[in-house]
Amino acid sequence: MIRATDITVLAGRKRLLDGVSVSVTPGRITALIGPNGAGKSTLISVLAGERRPDEGDIFFENTRIDTRSALDIARRRAVLLQESSLDFAFTAEEVIELGRLPFAGTEAQFDDRAAVAAAARMTGVDRFRARSYQTLSGGEKQRIQFARAIAQIWRDRQGTDRSPRYLLLDEPTSALDLRHQRMVLDVARALADEGVGVIAAIHDLNLASAYADDAVLLRGGRLVASGPVESVMTEAELGACFEVEVEILTRENGQRAILV
Template sequence: MIEARDITVLAGRKHLLDGAGARVVPGHVTALIGPNGAGKSTLISVLAGERRPDAGTLLLEGAPLATYPGRALAQRRAVLLQDSALDFAFTAEEVVELGRLPFSGTPEQMDDEAAIAAACGLAGIGAFRHRSYQTLSGGEKQRVQFARSIAQIWRRPGKSQSLPRYLLLDEPTSALDLRHQRMVLDIARRLAGDGVGVLAAIHDLNLAIAYADDVILLREGRVLASGPVDEVMTSAGLGACFEVEVEILTRENGSRAVLV
């Protein structure tokens, strides 16, 4: 498990995070939701070890995150950030290959070809796999970056998984159409079924309520509530987080829908 306790991040005198906590549990999809400026991207960057907090504790399997060498951490967790800009004329496939760099010179390098093929197939980028990344649309670039993160945590089916893996996604559906939004979260659920711990910052509340096991409500850098989706995503809880009236309907099939 990746765990953040009492995390504070300052930008001058402003608290980007103020005593925030979060857990990424293997086998679970955790949705991180909140209004713009709530601190979602900052929290993900802290959990990824890319930003050092001003206060608080970060743990991976109970040990301080800072004690893990960067390469060892990269072999166990992948991060998909909002910014997917590249200055080099890589093909889409070459971008996906970047996810395998942490395994260079290790026995796992033997799985690079299979990992890249599987990631490209899951993300549905086969039609433009050999095109220049710079010529792709925003949504296509996002899917390529998603494939890169899948390749990084991919393991050969049936291979013993002694160490948990993690996938941290910052707005993974923001540039995608409806079909591909569902595709990305279907894959997240599939990976969780294989034991991967997934944390995804999601704006669409209906996607969050449909796909998440757990939810973290974040507002102004503070966690308002966290826990199982049915307990956290209530009319009162979402209303307090977003300062709007929220109604949650239960369909005949038992699924729930959020109306704002």
């Protein structure tokens, strides 16, 4: 488990996060929900160990994250940011291969080819693996970066490494069309079902409701509510968080439809 306790992050006098506690649990998807500027991206960067909080602690498997080596963490945790700039003339496949860098010089390096192939297949990018990354559309680049993150935490199902893995996603569907939004979250769901702990900042409330096990509502850097999706993503909680009127209907198939 990755656990954040009483996290506060300051930017001058502004509190980007104010006493936030949240957990990323193996085998579950947690949706980070909130309006723009709520602190979702900041929280993901803190959970990833890429930004130190001004107050509070981050624990990676019951150990303070700042006492673990960055390489050790990178072998078990992958991060997909909203924007990933790349100025070098890499092919799409070479970008995916970057996810395997933490395993250089280890036995896991022998799985690099299988990991890249599996990640490309899962994200549907096989057909343009040989293309220059710079020539891809925004959505295609996002899928390649998603594949890179998957390759980083990919494990051979027949292997002996059963240590928990984590996937941190910052608005992974932002540049994607409807079909590929579903594809990304289908993959996240499949990984969670294999035991990966997933946390994702998601703007689409219906996608969050359909795929997540747990939800965390943030507003103004503060925690509004957290827990199972059904108890957090209610008309009252969502309405208060976004300051809009929310109506939740139940479709014939049992799925919820969130209307704003």
